[in-house]
Amino acid sequence: MKQYIFNIHDVVLLMTAAECLLLAVFQSILPTRARHDGRLLTAFLLIIAVASACTLILWNDQFSLAPWFEQTLLPYLLFAALLLKGPAIYLYVCSLTQQKLSLNHRHILHLLPALVGLLCIAFFSISSNDLRHASDAGQSLPSTAIEFVWDLASLVPFAYAVAALLRIRRYRHALKDEYSHFSETELHWLSALTWGVCIAWSWTMVVHVVAKFSSDVVADYMGIADNYLAFILINAFFAYSLTYAHQLLITKPEEETRETSSEEEPSEPAIAKVRNAMEGDRIFLKKNLNLEQFSERIDLPAKEVSAVINKHFGTNFFEFVNSYRVETAKALLSDPEKADMTVLDVLLESGFNSKSAFHRFFSRLVGMSPTEYRKQALAAADAS
Known part of the structure; x- marks a missing residue:
């Protein structure tokens, strides 16, 4: 019988990773603007590429890589990406809506969730097998640490998506303080996309919670839907970057x-x-x-x-x-x-x-x- 390495759902993850890499390369060769939005969008695309590729490798049983990579390095790459995608999208929204956003030492604080997650993985020597079978590990301390890392990876991106929505709300007020006329189209699209991210990452949280209390089949199907949402959002954000992002008016720094x-x-x-x-x-x-x-x-x-x-x-x-x-x-x-x-x-x-x-x-x-x-x-x- 012919064995397939990837099913259709794996292909979606593979396409998401490949497309993110291609779009990141394309974004990097576009004419550079004074704002950081292009660079931050490139970073976001690369982070999603890493997250999608690592998710595929973690849950696919049909092929295997070198043990040191698959069991040891993979958890670090996966959770670094999952915990950095939230800050990346938040800073991208900030760069679109704020004049002369300068990345400085204060923005290093956005790395703290990722640092906490990686330190937890290192301290408890969490491997890919541990991540896959967290629900079967009982109530031991390592199992609690694994649950904590998964909880962190689902909660942090959602919190940043909510922060991005609040940033857009403040931006709308700032526009009304500085301009007598502004186009609503670009702002509506940015709001819609950010709401899409918020909904998608809230769905990720729901999947994580359901996985603890339901069957593996239900959790798998919900996780697959999560992958499809990510694929759609990536395409929408890149299209927005090309079409509308450069038309947004800039506002004064919040200070x-x-x-x-x-x-x-x-x-x-x-x-x-x-x-x-x-x-x-x-x-x-x-x-x-x-x-x-x-x-x-x-x-x-x-x-x-x-x-x-x-x-x-x-x-x-x-x-x-x-x-x-x-x-x-x-x-x-x-x-x-x-x-x-x-x-x-x-x-x-x-x-x-x-x-x-x-x-x-x-x-x-x-x-x-x-x-x-x-x-x-x-x-x-x-x-x-």
Whole structure:
């Protein structure tokens, strides 16, 4: 009878490892940008390649490698990869969403979970056979250590995925503090992918828990589904890197943001300058206006302008500027002499440069679409 070395599920792992290696090579030869996102994505791809290859070798019974590699070195490679994939994806998200992310000595702390796992493997001399038969080893101390390492490998990546989601949430708030317009498409895709990672790694945790209390068959099928999810996510992240990642707007480092938020109450002259720029100079009519441009125009530091908008006006830069734009659009839409202007003309005249953003923001503030508002306003003008 013909013996097959790999079944279809093994092939998925093999394809994941091979594709990650190819994509990492391709990513490394792309033009280098100032940010670290390309290098961090390459690191993430290599880590997933190692994790997939080691998982395949650990659980495949049809072929064997040198004993020193398969029994001794393999656990170190496997758990180093499993415990580093979380920090890699978190730092990748940080590099996409933060201006001039500089990797420094503080980021070494992200290596601690991997270091703890590897020290545990070394101290208890855990081999591949131990990892495969952890549930059969009883309640001895080495068995507890093996369970701890597996628990760590399932919990740490999930915790980092949640941290990446929180980082994206902070990034969205930072965009609203610094820009009057930004595209939601790239941000939605990054959120969706990070949610995908969070769901996939939460599934890994579920598989790990189920494996302790159910049959091996159920655990195997759930683990196979986990491998398919990893394959899909790798392709999605690489496609995102090529298509959307470079279009994300950068924001200030979090240290500067915290410094701004701790400022004292803004002065009256600063408040007057900001108000005059909006009501007198109508600076909000400038398309794609951002905080830096605004601050240069009125000759105030950006952090002082931000403090005025946040603390005195009680809003963020995005809401502040676009509320003035909506008021201008309302005036144009309700003017009988401007009835021949199209909605597109109105939004451009008001400082917006995106039809979808204009409709979304106008409807939220006014409670109806621009077309409905125009009909009601013109009807009221005719009646009077």
